[in-house]
Amino acid sequence: MGNLENEPMFSARNLKLFTAPLGMNNPITVQVLGICSALAVTVKLKPAIVMALSVTIVVAVSNAIIAAMRQYIPDRIRIIVQLVVIATMVIFVDQFLRAYVFDVSKQLSVFVGLIITNCILMGRLEAFAMVNKPWPSFIDGIGNGAGYGIILIIVAFFRELLGSGTIYGYPVFEKLGFYSIGYENNGMMILPPMALIVVGFIIWFQRSRDNSLVEK
Amino acid sequence: MKQFSNRYIFIFSTVMVISVATLLSLAATLLQPAQEKNLEIEKKKSMLESIGVPATRDNTEDLYDKYIKESFVLNPKGESVDGVDAFTVVLRNEQKKPIEDQYLPVFRAIPDDGEKVLILPVEGKGLWGPIYGYVSLKSDMSTIYGVTFDHKGETPGLGAEINTSAFEGMFPGKKLFDNGTFVSIQVHKGGAGPNDIHGVDAISGGTITSKGLEKMLLDCISKYNDYLFKNRN
Numbered sequence: 313m314g315n316l317e318n319e320p321m322f323s324a325r326n327l328k329l330f331t332a333p334l335g336m337n338n339p340i341t342v343q344v345l346g347i348c349s350a351l352a353v354t355v356k357l358k359p360a361i362v363m364a365l366s367v368t369i370v371v372a373v374s375n376a377i378i379a380a381m382r383q384y385i386p387d388r389i390r391i392i393v394q395l396v397v398i399a400t401m402v403i404f405v406d407q408f409l410r411a412y413v414f415d416v417s418k419q420l421s422v423f424v425g426l427i428i429t430n431c432i433l434m435g436r437l438e439a440f441a442m443v444n445k446p447w448p449s450f451i452d453g454i455g456n457g458a459g460y461g462i463i464l465i466i467v468a469f470f471r472e473l474l475g476s477g478t479i480y481g482y483p484v485f486e487k488l489g490f491y492s493i494g495y496e497n498n499g500m501m502i503l504p505p506m507a508l509i510v511v512g513f514i515i516w517f518q519r520s521r522d523n524s525l526v527e528k
Numbered sequence: 529m530k531q532f533s534n535r536y537i538f539i540f541s542t543v544m545v546i547s548v549a550t551l552l553s554l555a556a557t558l559l560q561p562a563q564e565k566n567l568e569i570e571k572k573k574s575m576l577e578s579i580g581v582p583a584t585r586d587n588t589e590d591l592y593d594k595y596i597k598e599s600f601v602l603n604p605k606g607e608s609v610d611g612v613d614a615f616t617v618v619l620r621n622e623q624k625k626p627i628e629d630q631y632l633p634v635f636r637a638i639p640d641d642g643e644k645v646l647i648l649p650v651e652g653k654g655l656w657g658p659i660y661g662y663v664s665l666k667s668d669m670s671t672i673y674g675v676t677f678d679h680k681g682e683t684p685g686l687g688a689e690i691n692t693s694a695f696e697g698m699f700p701g702k703k704l705f706d707n708g709t710f711v712s713i714q715v716h717k718g719g720a721g722p723n724d725i726h727g728v729d730a731i732s733g734g735t736i737t738s739k740g741l742e743k744m745l746l747d748c749i750s751k752y753n754d755y756l757f758k759n760r761n
Contacts, residue, residue, distance in 0.1 A: 355685025355733075386532040386540055393544065400548050407555050411562035414570065414585070425681070472685075502686065502733045 368457025652744025
């Protein structure tokens with residue numbers, strides 16, 4: 313992969329790096345990576361979107377950095393090097409946000425730690441960036457971040473709607489008058505186990521549509 | 529994969545660590561003034577929010593000078609301490625000292641409705657880290673005028689809900705004293721009764737944060753007990 317010289321920036325193969333993680337090779341539903349943070353931040357849509365964006369940026373940039381120095385990284389300490397790159401990136405971004413975009417930094421608070429520990433990052437650096445060029449690695453990062461983000465947003469949508477009766481903080485059910493006819497929010501949806509069950513439904517749905525994903 | 533000598537590995541990791549350290553400390557030092565300014569504005573902004581004055585980052589300084597009339601520091605006996613600036617007292621550091629040496633900051637404000645309000649800072653522990661805020665009291669020293677809470681890293685959607693207006697909005701009008709005895713505010717799992725003047729609803733899925741908040745209010749405000757009792761009217 314990625315060994316051809318003069319390959320166009322958006323060649324079919326590079327585009328596939330972007331689209332595959334959105335469906336066939338989704339980090340959450342197929343590779344089952346990054347589940348931990350998917351459970352933690354999907355109670356409301358807003359943190360889910362912030363988290364999706366942050367992970368996408370961090371995984372894309374650290375993928376590119378690792379790919380650029382892949383030939384100089386000693387095999388025996390490569391995991392440490394990957395971790396240092398991720399952690400540096402995240403702290404760097406955090407410091408900048410805190411100085412210039414304080415409000416965003418307040419929203420990110422807990423995510424900063426969660427980004428560093430997200431399995432998708434290490435997974436992509438180890439599996440892709442170590443053996444590919446910077447540009448395909450960058451696209452791979454964007455694709456995986458987006459694939460992760462889509463699932464996060466779908467899960468958060470259902471959990472916020474059914475658990476709190478709102479969408480992005482807007483009280484949908486209240487406006488529709490559901491409460492006056494006896495509807496009540498499902499408190500279970502707020503708890504982390506329901507995120508796992510919603511992810512389960514998505515996996516079920518995806519595999520019933522695409523049989524090639526079903527394990528033999 | 530190419531094989532590297534031990535020498536190379538040592539040099540590689542040394543260079544990596546030193547350059548990363550330089551980069552990060554440079555960033556931290558250069559950005560520090562801007563970050564501290566942000567924290568100061570944030571502190572003033574939360575104080576204003578606790579008396580119901582919505583402030584944006586740009587007008588915070590002006591509004592603070594307009595509404596916050598006075599600040600002073602008390603000791604736990606309720607006597608005022610001279611020579612300490614209330615704004616610079618860091619509650620977290622005070623809480624590590626023995627109780628008799630602690631400084632207790634107090635801010636006085638007069639919002640638009642003319643009520644003479646006392647603002648007390650509070651700080652405690654949530655589930656993952658510190659939670660903090662400001663509680664403002666009416667001149668009877670018992671009725672809550674307004675509150676604002678914030679947190680370092682509570683779970684989004686659960687414990688982090690303490691800084692929403694839905695949660696903070698339950699506090700105004702609640703009373704800290706019951707017939708002259710300090711009872712603080714209780715956070716009830718399953719919801720406080722409609723006539724409970726000392727209780728508010730806990731947050732579903734945020735039990736530990738809710739309990740931490742209850743303990744924070746009890747611990748921090750009870751230290752002002754003597755002062756509040758003496759000055760009530």
